[in-house]
Amino acid sequence: MSISSPQTGGSRRPSTRPAAGAKKAGSGAAAKKATPAAGKGGGGRPPITPVKVRQGRNWGSIGLSAIVALVAIGIVGFGIYEVLKSSETWKDQANAISGIVNYNKTDPALVKSGQHQYGHIDYRQSPPVAGPHNYNWQRCQGDVYPAQIANEHAVHALEHGAVWITYRPDLPKDQVEKLASKVRGNDFMFMSPYPGLDKPISLQAWGYQLKVENANDSRIDAFIKALRQNATQEPGAACSTASGNYITSTGTTPHDLGSPAPSAS
């Protein structure tokens, strides 16, 4: 460093030889090492010193560059990760739950149909997940129903964005209580026993279903977090009911409140 720098500094402007040397070196591609070898041949010692010095320098800067590059990649990578993560929608989260059935894919026509009708309705799924339903929705303001409720009212509550937890009546009481604790005090949640269920527990949201064996299954919370108030045909619709539409009673026969030709009580 101390030897080569004053000399290079002094010889930069006047001499024409360096230009020729530079051309040779330029065409020869490999930069400094080629110049002393081709240009002099004889002078063995002088070139050694600058080469050694440069090599020492390069290692330092290579190391520094590597660190800077790693930090840069880290920053950019983290940014990309954050963007991707935040762009994950509730649909992505739902589809990531293993065992979930997404009827938007398997039966899109069913999920799009939200017609109102009185009387009994046949549903292909058990419990139902979407489709035509009664005018009156089951109250879903954290209601824990002690007995079976009408599918026709429950499906209307699903349409409003509620998650419906159903369980087979033989589910152990502590598990029933565990499920109820996820429902009580939470609007857009309701729960009822469902005789004849093929699995101990089944969760429904509009167009989605997940059947699990145990109330401690972590997928239950994942299902609720992803779909409650998100899976809905009517964002902003209420789960509360008032005066004349107050369905908080149980029983599998739809109430048909307000029907022009009442067919049920």
Place this chain on the structure above:
Amino acid sequence: MAKTGTVAVDEPVAPASSGAGGLGSFVVRRRALLLGALVAVFALVVGYLGGLLEPHFTAPGDNSPEAGFARDMSTHHAQAVEMAMVAWHTASDPEVRQIAYDIATVQENQIGTMQNWLVTWHLSPTGSRPKMAWMPNGTKELLPDGRMPGMASDAELQQLESATGSKVDVLFCQLMLRHHLGGIHMADAIISLSHDQPVVDLATTMKGNQQGEVTILKQILDRMHAQPLPS
């Protein structure tokens, strides 16, 4: 070769180093240019990502007081809307019906605003923590059956639903008065916890509006010779 031989006699060091110097400065300049360009590109990418991510970093997170408030106050409001809709339909007193209409429409609108915050913040309407956990010691303020402060029990809601005549007027004013006091308490909490301006602004509006309605509800109860519920 001959020239280089003669030159080599007196200038063994100078041409070598000057050649390397000229070339070196050329390479150094090119390197500096390349490095400069790389730094510029990198700065642009970082700046772009920063701009892109800024809302994500500054937006309240899943466990933030703001998100907790938006979720819990939505649930709290939903019950007020339900009670007000019952009273709008069945109350006999015109003043009660009017304030019920006012409460139902205002609070339903505020639910929409709060739900929209969550959408904007890329958060789910459903949180991962218990109710009121966003408030210091908030979970201890939950009523034994898990209700938030001021909320009516299922039995009280059934009572309101099945009441008729002036009983609706009194019960609605009693339940809504207590409900508002609980709501004001929660609004106070977020006002002191949050620096998010829209959140603080709406909470401040809620508080002022509900304090005004508390006075009105008390006046109606006075007129009906009824007492507020013990809180």
